[in-house]
Amino acid sequence: MAGTGKAHLRTEGDVLLRVEDLVVEFPVGRTGLKVNAVSGISLDVLRGETLGVVGESGCGKSTTGRAIMQLPRPTSGSVLFEGRQLTDMSGDDMREARTRMQMIFQDPISSLNPRRKVRDIVTEPLAIWKRGNSTEQRAKVDALLEEVGIDPQRAAESQPHQFSGGQCQRISIARSLVLEPTLIICDEPVSALDVSVQAQVLNLLEDLKAKHGLTLIFIAHDLAVVKNISDRVAVMYLGKICEVAPSDDLYRAPAHHYTSVLLDSIPVPDPSVAATKTAIEGEPPSPVLPPPGCRFHTRCPAATDVCRNEEPKLREIATAHFVACHHPLYGDDVPVSVA
Amino acid sequence: MTTALASSTHGAAEVKSARKARHMGWMFGTAWLVVLSFCALFANQLPFIRTYDAKVRVAGQAKQYGFGPGWTAWLGTDNSSHDVFARCIYGARQTLFIGIGATIIGLTVGGLLGVLGGYYRGWVDRAISIIVDCLLAMPALLLALLLIQRTDQIKETITALGWLTRTEEITITLGILAIAPFARIVRAQTLGLRERDFVLAARSLGAKSQRVIWREIMPNLVPAMVTVAVTGLGILIAAEGTLAFLGLGVARPQTWGTMIDAARDDLSKAWWATIFPCLFLFLTVLSFNFIGDHLARKFDIREAAV
Amino acid sequence: MSIAIQASTRTDDGPLLELEGVRTHFQTPRGVVRAVDGVSLTLERGRALGIVGESGSGKTILSRSIMGLLPTRGTIRQGSIRFEGREIGGLSRRAMRDVWGKEMAMIFQDPMTSLNPLMKIGAQIAEPLRIHLDMSRSDAWATAERLMNDVRIPAAGRRLRQYPHELSGGMRQRIMIAIAMACGPTLLLADEPTTALDVTVQAQILDLLGEQRRDRNMSLLLVTHDLGVVAGHTDDIGVMYGGKLVEMAPTAELFANMKMPYTEALLQSIPKLADPSHTRLNVIAGRPPDLVNPPVGCRFSPRCPYAQDRCREEEPPLIPTVEDPRHTYACWYPVGSPAYHETKARRQREAEVAA
Amino acid sequence: MRYFLQRMLQFAVVFFLVTFGVMIFMRIGMNKPGDPARTMLGGFVTDQKAAAVNKQYHLNDNVFVQYFYWLAKMFRGDFGISVQQNITVANYMKGRVLVTFFLGFYSLLWALIIAVPVAVYQAYRRDSNFDRAGNLFSFLFVSLPALVLAPVIIQLFVIRWAWFPRISEKVMPWQSLSGHFKNFFLPVVVLTLPLAAIFARLLRADIVQTLQSDFITLASAKGVPPSRVLWTHALRNSLFSLLSSVGVQLGALVGGALVVEQYFSMKGMGALLLTSILSKDLFVVQSVTAIVVAVVSVANLLIDLTYAFIDPRIRHARALT
Secondary structure: OOOOOOOOOOOOOOEEEEEEEEEEEEEOOOOOOEEEEEEEEEEEEEOOOEEEEEOOOOOOHHHHHHHHOOOOOOOEEEEEEOOEEOOOOOHHHHHHHHOOEEEEOOOOOOOOOOOOOHHHHHHHHHHHOOOOOHHHHHHHHHHHHHHHOOOHHHHHHOOHHHOOHHHHHHHHHHHHHOOOOOEEEEEOOOOOOOHHHHHHHHHHHHHHHHHHOOEEEEEEOOHHHHHHHOOEEEEEEOOEEEEEEEHHHHHHOOOOHHHHHHHHHOOOOOOOOOOOOOOOOOOOOOOOOOOOOOOOOOOOOOOOHHHHHOOOOOEEEEOOEEEOOOOOOOOOOOOOOOO | OOOOOOOEOOOHHHHHHHHHHHHHHHHHHHHHHHHHHHHHHOOOOOOOOOOOOOEOEEOOEEOOOOOOOOOOOOOOEOOOOEEHHHHHHHHHHHHHHHHHHHHHHHHHHHHHHHHHHHHHOHHHHHHHHHHHHHHHHOOHHHHHHHHHHHHHHHHHHOHHHOOOOHHHHHHHHHHHHHHHHHHHHHHHHHHHHHOOHHHHHHHHOOOOHHHHHHHHHHHHHHHHHHHHHHHHHHHHHHHHHHHHHOOOOOOOOOOHHHHHHHHHHHOOOOHHHHHHHHHHHHHHHHHHHHHHHHHHHHHOOOOOOO | OOOOHHHHOOOOOOOOEEEEEEEEEEEEOOEEEEEEEEEEEEEOOOOEEEEEOOOOOOHHHHHHHHHOOOOOOOEEEEEEEEEOOEEOOOOOHHHHOOOEOOOEEEEOOOOOOOOOOOOOHHHHHHHHHHHHHOOOHHHHHHHHHHHHHHOOOOOHHHHOOOOHHHOOHHHHHHHHHHHHHOOOOOEEEEEOOOOOOOHHHHHHHHHHHHHHHHHHOOEEEEEEOOHHHHHHHOOEEEEEEOOEEEEEEEHHHHHHOOOOHHHHHHHHOOOOOOOOOOOOOOOOOOOOOOOOOOOOOOOOOOOOOOOOHHHHHOOOOOEEOOOOOOOEEOOOOOOOOHHHHHHHHHHHHHHHHHO | OHHHHHHHHHHHHHHHHHHHHHHHHHHOOOOOOOOHHHHHHOOOOOHHHHHHHHHHOOOOOOHHHHHHHHHHHHHOOOOOEEOOOOEEHHHHHOOHHHHHHHHHHHHHHHHHHHHHHHHHHHHHOOOOHHHHHHHHHHHHHHOOOHHHHHHHHHHHHHHHOOOOOOOOOOOOOOOOHHHHHHHHHHHHHHHHHHHHHHHHHHHHHHHHHHHOOHHHHHHHHOOOOHHHHHHHHHOHHHOHHHHHHHHHHHHHHHHHHHHHHHHOOOOOHHHHHHHHHHOOOHHHHHHHHHHHHHHHHHHHHHHHHHHHHHOHHHHHHHHHO
16 A cells, blocks of 8 residues: 555544545646645544644645545545545535534635625625524624624624734634534644734634634644644645654654754744754655655655665654654654664 | 935826826716716707707708708708717617627626636536637627628527517627627636635535535626626627628617718718717727726726737 | 955945935825835844844835835835945936846745746846846856856756746745846845745755855845744844834844843744643734824834833834943833833733733 | 647637538528528529539538538638629639738738837836826727728828828739838728727736736846846736737727728728628638638637747646647
């Protein structure tokens, strides 16, 4: 199997979402070539947990989020959500199932219809599913808008462009909560925001998660942000998962060379730490013709022949810490025995 | 040691006056169309507009081109001594009806084809594209000539269409011409819109395609459609004039094109009978262009090759 | 034929760049946008200055004002910009053409849109060489290839004949740097040079910039929103807020001893890797100021937790600290002052009471 | 290459559909039981003649057979006969094709020669007096279809001042060069002005937009002089709408030629087309339509190839497909 293994999937606990061997491919024009956006990844999320997905652009993290929503449907693989298989659901059942999971997008302006009033945008989900009469709908929407910090009166009168980016993101969040979903997939929700606003939105997400008992999949390229909000983090590279671990463990003792490089590349706002690291060479190869073996071997400082030929599988190197690497790094403070 | 510089507001005044100039164009266009439509609608009631068949006689005699432009007949009289001004106003009624009717037909059919093709892509899009390509491959005027020329035969063959008047035939013909360009523009817009996140958001909320099209995509198409429709109206009115000029117009009431056609051989004898309908046509098309440009600016729409 | 000659033969007295009361306002239908509103600063030769701010703080407009690359229409420019002792603030675009590319060069944020898509890479790098240094086509192309080697583009000879769309974002940003370096400028303005890039590539580009700067003895003005980027790659940092410079200091001094509550709040709102996950972030309440109608007094006062009446009435001047004259700030009640501690303690008590 | 084949296929499909459609359309009501040739020719032909025409062009067979025979004959150069004029269509069109060709060619050429520099300068000096005057004139001329412009021009230049002859004779450049230009001048002016206005407006808008892009700012920041920024960097990147518009306007030119030929009494294809449509001259209509569609489509194909010539991104994208 070309997948990177499923060792990290959990059997006990209240598993809300379980993705297995997810593959998403897009054709390149009519060339017969295809973009291997996601090449067989497996994930699971427990109820109430926040799973962070990090990686650079083109690693397939956003595609994964959308494929879970079946927008568009993945090329192959299984997505088990609340015990139901989404991949072979009929169109109507799928529409129904989508109400239990929602998405928040990167561009707050583009994700709101510019020609509609903000309150109508937030009411839309209720209108689609005809939940409650108009007074009930309105009460619910206004309460949610208050909760995310938007004045309902202003929302009733204004269109999205009259709000700032941060406010639009709050509106998006309100809309995603209206149907009372259990899972929210956040696709780079704070990447387009200024740091001060980013902090506001991150705090809001934490508050809402606690209050509404949500489960989050948080997709981002900013490792610090992902670390801050996640319980467990999966690192992706070129359509594959490199490493999965509890947030703090991953950052304390990265086992995959890619994770370690990623961590070292982050500019730290502290002049005493900064400017001491060496950057890694090169850029990710094209997902149209991904390299064989370990997909990171073209840039990896520790690559050997086995990396070039044989694809590594995810294996546990510390409690709940999984890595797909033939020559993993071992942090000093993580005693492990290699199989 | 501050070297204070003269503040340079260079260019600011230019921007302002250019904005003002554009504004004036728009104001002029609106004013002309309002006055023209008002006169056309109430031509029968307004005292200063002669009736359609009234003849302006010279000493009791109906005389070919009896009057030039002047106080008696503002824009002169035509070859059967009708008041050119009154005829131009009645022509406006006819022309505007045809233009607006054709635009509505083109917009509805073309818009629908464009949205469907752009949204569903795949074979729907390919089928629609072929139809649109075929319509566009034929020069518009050639297509119009063919269609109108054959309408009598079509009416004979398909008797259910027998009730169509000449005006309606021309309206429908021009409407068919408008389908392809409208479809093309709407399709391009739809292709762009369907990739936007709010469409994805609506689908992730469980909205059906129909709802996505009507609630999310359509409202965002309106500005482009209105803008293109206004600009298109100008083009359609000119096309109607051209058809009439080529002898395929409405005989009664005359449109501007028919008037031009009827008088153009006597251009050297009575220039006013040709030039004034031309002026009306020109000012109307110009007004639609001004308004279209204003709308395009307002809605920030890039002018597509209409 | 060395391309670094130009830079090294210049006279070395006085600061490279001095701004005094620079204002750049734009006339818009909404009113006059005071994008940059009285900025004064000095950049010494060979040093790197970071300008940090959130969107709308005026940092990008400031860099374009220095360059003189602003739309001429509806723009109001005031103040003095002295470059190598010469007043360039009021120069026309025609006069600036001799400075552009030759003595001052610029790198933009988005490498995807900053290169002419219809022109070969080689031609784009060769263009300034041919204009400013009167090189022949073959010399210019040969120099272009060397420049591409300098910015570590593999297979430079082949890349010369490629078009921008055939290159990745990181490669394109390297090309941008090569173009900027071409005529050996003394000042490089980099406007968010790594924002559009991935972190691993960002690190490469920042290292490359630093290295080129040292090799060619250039000054760098690095504009960014990311405090992390400036921390490791600049000698001094200026913090902008609402079109004004609110604090400026040598990098280490700034991080060790920040005076402006805004700077402090900005730093605190960034999630840090060192913190455990789910650490509550400090937020700055409210929104950045409207630059058409900026607040009276200190522009940060409506969002500042330590603001007092004076802050809302009187605008604080940019003054040096007692400890370090190079460290300037604009605040009535700076971080560490008695009033600051007092307010902070009061807030804490209030929070405890509320809890 | 594959892209080119694809385009050829598309062209073929459209060509067949349109010509077939035109044929069906022209024959509505003609193939009633009885005598299509007679319906078509009117009452004044002999039975023999009608039967011969019917047989020669298979008019009594079903439409597909008819179409097939027409197509086969056309590819062999036999465009059929003009039943009204009683000559072959090829003879009928001879000479006329050139008149319309010159009309269209000159108009297009002049429109581009005028529009490009005007638009470039307008965009460069945006909102200046020149730009505003340019905008006003392009508004005026866009709103002046041949129908309106021609009588005004005739009234002024032919009737009032008599600078040009009223009726153009068919003067080819090899017959009399001065006569040729004299005859074509006014008709070409009528067609050129609105066309130039359309081109100028599109191009100006595109250049204005291009001038705001980062790579233009970068070019300036490199110290590139404005003339080079405009002509080398901005213009080439702004040709897209202009080129597509040239394709679209070709069709409109056919319509314009029709009107202009009427006003100036020129014996061109437009006039021929009009007469043949009005008199239901089946073969003429079908052949002329086929030629026009082919010319317009081939021109659009050439424009498409020009895109690829200008823009390496398109070239590379197409090389893949």
